[in-house]
Amino acid sequence: MTERTLQQLKTAETEKISHLDYFNIGISVDCVILGYDEKELKVLLIKSDMQEFSGLYSLLGDFIKPDEDLEAASYRVLKERTGLDDVFLEQVKAFGNITRHPSGRVITIAYYSLIDVRNHKLQLDLNELHWHPVNEIKKLAFDHKQILDTCLGRLRQQVMEHPVIFNLLPEKFSLRELQKLYQAILGVELDRRNFRKKISIKDWLLDIDEMEVNVPHRPGKLYTLKKQYRNKAAKNVVLQMA
């Protein structure tokens, strides 16, 4: 870390003063913004600007404005950081340990978001904002590692029940790309034939009669998610016993 960077850091004390309006209890949203780059699941992180967490990365978040819905605050964070506003976003849970924020009492509401990394040609280099492979993350500022893990757990839970994973892919994709993405999220190897069978039973995909181009092997068919499944809000899962 350079001298210059050190001087720019806020302390918990200075942040507390600048956000004084919020402190009895402050409320924020934190977004686990996930993307996929053909190999790995990645999360968008920013270098923490708090001295207490110097050198660590943190999730993207902000305080909620008094006249702003929870979802609106999350969408605002997303829009500010990625330029995207038509994205999948789902609340996971609230985190509220007394000591989780060094500036004072801050309860945060965690969201996870799935975006197609090809859609944002944005200012990633600003603000030390970067994609990080989720599997390589050991430690984050605040309790953000715990938040990340909780959100990844929720994603794994949703992924076979609901067609949410497609938010991470471009509009047209091959079954190979889709399978690799499932494998990246679930952390398992899947049998190719069984995978294709399972997906075809779900009847989520539309065969658009196009083929891959510029692949160094036999091109596969391209598919797209059927329109009726392209909602950006998740539904509640209801499992049945019998």
Added chain:
Amino acid sequence: MTERTLQQLKTAETEKISHLDYFNIGISVDCVILGYDEKELKVLLIKSDMQEFSGLYSLLGDFIKPDEDLEAASYRVLKERTGLDDVFLEQVKAFGNITRHPSGRVITIAYYSLIDVRNHKLQLDLNELHWHPVNEIKKLAFDHKQILDTCLGRLRQQVMEHPVIFNLLPEKFSLRELQKLYQAILGVELDRRNFRKKISIKDWLLDIDEMEVNVPHRPGKLYTLKKQYRNKAAKNVVLQMA
């Protein structure tokens, strides 16, 4: 409603003044406290003391204190209302619509709790606090109907994966009681033989070599949940694709 009751009601305005400390954004917890009385799943509700919701019932909740964990606040509400403190409690999600509370901006974090109704011989008659069959609830104060429905959905989701349902039963129970409880929660009829098979595979239960007494039919064996499953905190569900 009597004249006397009307006079006691707070208005949003008076509540706003008395809770002024909390308002930029107020944060509360709301508890969906569920019990089971051998026939139905019931939820503990209190008659709303806000004029805006006069005649309606609401969940039990309170504002979070600045030095209090989210879970601690929920446990406090439970303890105050039921006298119980060793109960199952799990966070579901936060609700934060701008207009959800007439006194101002209040974000609430919803918990659901499972208790054995036989354990609390408490002051139910005070404060118009009563058990209500969940299936008969049409409308509640605030957005509490939505919160209730969301919590019930979460309960249904958890119930076959994790041994949480036993928190609603006395320590010793028969398989019939257990089956009826599953049916009440899931809203389905289950085949008795298949149910017993499925439960026995899970290996959650200990045969304590006692029989039901005072039943008007052949007494069934009594079981108890094995000690290793008797934790009061739920675990995250992780579903696997293959």
Added chain:
DNA sequence: TCAAAAGTGTTGACTTTACACCCATGA
């Protein structure tokens, strides 16, 4: 002609469902 992945079915193991009879108890 090689490397890489596409495309495609079958079998056996396991899981789930549907279903019926006799037994023990209290009223």
Added chain:
DNA sequence: TCATGGGTGTAAAGTCAACACTTTTGA
């Protein structure tokens, strides 16, 4: 003796997992 639920097994259907060969393309 009747009503109620206890206790128990099997067969058929459905689902899931394992597995291999031929084809198409680009290098």
